Amino acid sequence: MNETLRNIKTRRVVREMSEEPVEREQIETILEAARWAPSGGNLRPNRYIVIKAAETRRLLRLVAPGMFQRAPVLILICTNWQVVEAHGLTARDRALLIDIGTAAQNIMLATHALGLAAGPVTSYSKEAVRIILNLPAHYSPEMFICIGHKAASARQGMRAWQKITWRDLTHWERF
Amino acid sequence: MQADWVLKEDEAIELLALLITSARIQMDEPAHYGPLRLLTAVERLSSLIEARSSQKSRGFLQDNIERIPDMHMLMSDVEAYTEGLDALCRAVAGCLLRHSALEDEA
Numbered sequence: 373m374n375e376t377l378r379n380i381k382t383r384r385v386v387r388e389m390s391e392e393p394v395e396r397e398q399i400e401t402i403l404e405a406a407r408w409a410p411s412g413g414n415l416r417p418n419r420y421i422v423i424k425a426a427e428t429r430r431l432l433r434l435v436a437p438g439m440f441q442r443a444p445v446l447i448l449i450c451t452n453w454q455v456v457e458a459h460g461l462t463a464r465d466r467a468l469l470i471d472i473g474t475a476a477q478n479i480m481l482a483t484h485a486l487g488l489a490a491g492p493v494t495s496y497s498k499e500a501v502r503i504i505l506n507l508p509a510h511y512s513p514e515m516f517i518c519i520g521h522k523a524a525s526a527r528q529g530m531r532a533w534q535k536i537t538w539r540d541l542t543h544w545e546r547f
Numbered sequence: 548m549q550a551d552w553v554l555k556e557d558e559a560i561e562l563l564a565l566l567i568t569s570a571r572i573q574m575d576e577p578a579h580y581g582p583l584r585l586l587t588a589v590e591r592l593s594s595l596i597e598a599r600s601s602q603k604s605r606g607f608l609q610d611n612i613e614r615i616p617d618m619h620m621l622m623s624d625v626e627a628y629t630e631g632l633d634a635l636c637r638a639v640a641g642c643l644l645r646h647s648a649l650e651d652e653a
Contacts, residue, residue, distance in 0.1 A: 434564040437572060437584050440616075495576065497568040527616060533623040 379485050384529055386489035387440045389520035394445045398486050402447070402519065405482030409474040412467030417455040418475050419511060421448040431504050436516065438495025443518035448501070449475055450511045472514045479517050489522040553596040562592055582632065583622065586615050607642035611635055 373381075403420055411418070423429055423446040432446065433439045449472055456468065476492055483490035493516040501513045554562075569584040593612035600608060611634075618631040 434561050435568045437565055437569040437587055440587075495572045495580075497571050499571075500564070500568055527620060530620050531623045 379481055383480060383484040383490075385480075385491045386518075386520075386522045386526060387491055387529075388523040388526035389441045389443045389489055389491075389518065390523045391442070391444065392521040394488060394519055394521075398488065399445060399447075399519070401486060402479055402482045405478045406447075406449075406475045409471070409478040411471050411474070412465075413459065415455060415459050415461075415467075416471075417452050417461075417468060418471055418514075419450045419452045420475075421450060421505065422446070423448065423505075428504065432496070432501060432516075435500035435504065436493055436496030439493045439516065439518065441491050441493075441518040441520065443491070443520040445519040447479060447517045447519060448505070448513055449479075449515045449517070450507070451514055453510045453512065476515055476517060479519075483517075483519055489520055491518045492516065493518060553599040554592075558595045562588065562595065565591055579622065582628075583619060586618065590615050603645040604642060607638055607645075611638045 399422060403422070406418070406420060407416075409418075423432065424444065429443070429446055433442070451468055451472070456462075456465075461468065480490040480492070496513075496516065498513050501507070505513070507513065565588050569588065573581055573584060590612060593608045597605065597608045597612075614631075615635075618628065618635075621627045621631060
């Protein structure tokens with residue numbers, strides 16, 4: 373199978389990570405992959421905050437009930453509203469959500485390609501995160517990606533709600 | 548009574564943070580995430596108090612709370628998830644009895 377396709381099919385969300393550190397060079401490779409994600413109008417309103425400091429990660433985890441991982445690295449995808457407003461877009465523009473999604477997927481695929489584990493987290497208090505990271509007013513925290521090494525004791529992922537193939541998701545031509 | 552305390556102030560504040568932020572994010576999440584968030588708080592509280600807990604509680608904490616992450620994996624199976632929650636309720640009721648005078652009367 374093609375290496376890219378294999379990477380896509382074998383990537384999994386990892387919720388349990390070890391304390392093993394991630395190299396700075398690996399983080400930079402992941403961030404470059406994020407930079408190459410497609411962006412509506414090529415505006416690139418996303419900004420990335422990398423958090424490695426243990427105490428900051430601990431505090432963030434306390435306001436992020438969905439962050440089950442104790443990951444050595446957190447990448448926070450933010451929207452820079454100065455960029456958005458400079459191009460006349462509003463918060464209702466769906467391209468902004470799509471940009472977050474494409475960046476997140478590139479980050480997770482790059483992480484997997486490097487032999488590391490990744491898990492996205494969206495269940496957190498934006499206001500609490502804003503305070504802990506001292507975010508500027510024009511940044512909104514959109515999604516954390518936890519990066520690390522899969523714990524040896526990690527459980528299997530959540531059981532699927534139903535078996536799905538691409539055929540179940542696809543309709544050909546006209547309705 | 549201080550010797551009986553099983554939770555430090557910092558730890559209690561951590562748990563408060565989890566509960567408060569869980570309440571907020573629940574406004575945006577599916578209703579079935581509610582049990583998940585409550586059980587996450589249970590796990591955190593258990594991990595904080597286990598080392599200082601009495602024999603009456605320790606067995607309950609060790610035998611039951613550690614199973615919670617496995618329960619999360621069953622969320623898509625409502626029947627199994629509900630049975631897991633029922634089992635947890637039975638276990639905590641047993642723990643309550645061990646802490647109660649009722650147990651001594653039996």
